[in-house]
Amino acid sequence: MNRSPAAGDDRISVVVISYNRCAELDRSLTALERLPEKPPIVAVDNGSVDGTSAMVRERHPAATLISPGRNLGAVGRNLGVRATTTKYVAFCDDDTWYDEGALSLAADLLDRHPTLAVVNAGIVVEPRGTLDAICEEMAASPLDRPDGLPGHPLLSFLAGVSIVRRSAFVEVGGFSERLWLGGEEELLASDLARRGWRMAYVPEVVAHHRASTLRDPHLRRRHGIRNTLWFTWLRRPAGSATRRTVxxxxxxxxxxxxxxxxxxxxxxxxxxxxxxxxxxDDVERGYRLLEEMQLHSKARRYVS
Structure with a gap:
């Protein structure tokens, strides 16, 4: 699809969630505002106490600011999506942003493939400029590839570097309040898959990630383990759930x-x-195909 760079791309918005990372959010919003797509940006300040909301109002007045007053975790993205009106929504964390043209490319793919609900971008790790190890794993996906599906088929995705079809996201209810943050995508992705929606890793859609130093790795690991176990028993048959738990x-x-x-x-x-x-059964078959690869994954280590 040919679009004038000056006109931007009215198909897609960006939702960014943040908590107490004022300087990093400022950097990411600046990068997003420079994109030729000129996407509307919704910034969700998850109860920060470091002046984040004031910074957004002062330095990024064109962005829509949502301040729920407490840390909602991934559910902050749900609030952000409700504030958008575009067909597609790109998610960012406060330490991620997209390459020029990446959002339009993702929108083109979503236009072209009506069963595609999520495009997971390739991830360039900054400041080294190297490919994130999880991308190699996604590219090696053993899942069956439907005819014509772009990229590599997935059964989950990384929210901070993914573009979603808004209608599909709303259809499944968004992110779970219970899971809060840390592997929260798996449950949402499962509910998309059971409704026939597709997800794909498309390395040509490029995002950048400069991991924040302002994080609690122990809490993130704690929630990641809990959420993995909860998802396993919420959606997998008893035999598979037992095996994965062990x-x-x-x-x-x-x-x-x-x-x-x-x-x-x-x-x-x-x-x-x-x-x-x-x-x-067809979704469970996919999970079984992925299990061995995930078990030995270099990118999925529960350490902090």
Whole structure:
């Protein structure tokens, strides 16, 4: 599709969530505002106390600012999506941004493939300029590739560097409040897949990630372990869930963070049992194809 660079691209918006990373959010918003697509930007300040909201109002007045007053985690993206009106929404974290032309390329692909719900970008790690290891794993996907689907088929995605079809996102209800943050994409992706939506890693759509130093890696690992276990028992058949749980627990570090994560997971058992809804056989087959690769993944290590 030919579009005038001066006109921008009215098919796509960007939603950015942030928490206490004022300077990093400023950098990412500046990069996004320079894109030729000129996307409307929604910045969700998840209860920051470092002047983030004031910075957005002062330095990025064209952005729509949402300040829920508390840290909603990934659910902040849900609020951001509600504030958009475009067909497609690109997600960013406060330490990610997109290459020039990447958003229009993703929109072209979503236009061309009506069953495609998510385009996961290739990730350039800054400041080294190297490809993120998770990209090699996504490119080696053993999943069946439907005829004509661009890139490499996925059954989950990385929200901070992905472009979604807004209608599909809304259809499945967005991100779960229970999972908060840390591997929160897996449950949403599962609900997309069971409805026949496709997801793909497309390396030609390029995003950049300069990992923030202002993070709590122990808390992120704790939530990641908990959410992996919750997802497993929410959506996988009992045999598969048992196998994945045993394999995961065996490879986890024997430390306090793991113990807390397992305790969190156990506390959620009543909710998991109430909400348990096993995926169809074709989706479960895909999860089984991915298991061995994920078990030995260099990019999925539960360390902090």
């Amino acid at each position: 394999r995961l627990v065996r490879q986890l570090p024997r430390d306090r963070v793991t113990a807390l994560a397992l305790a969190d997971a156990v506390r959620g058992v009543p909710w998991v049992l109430r909400e348990r809804d096993v995926v169809p």
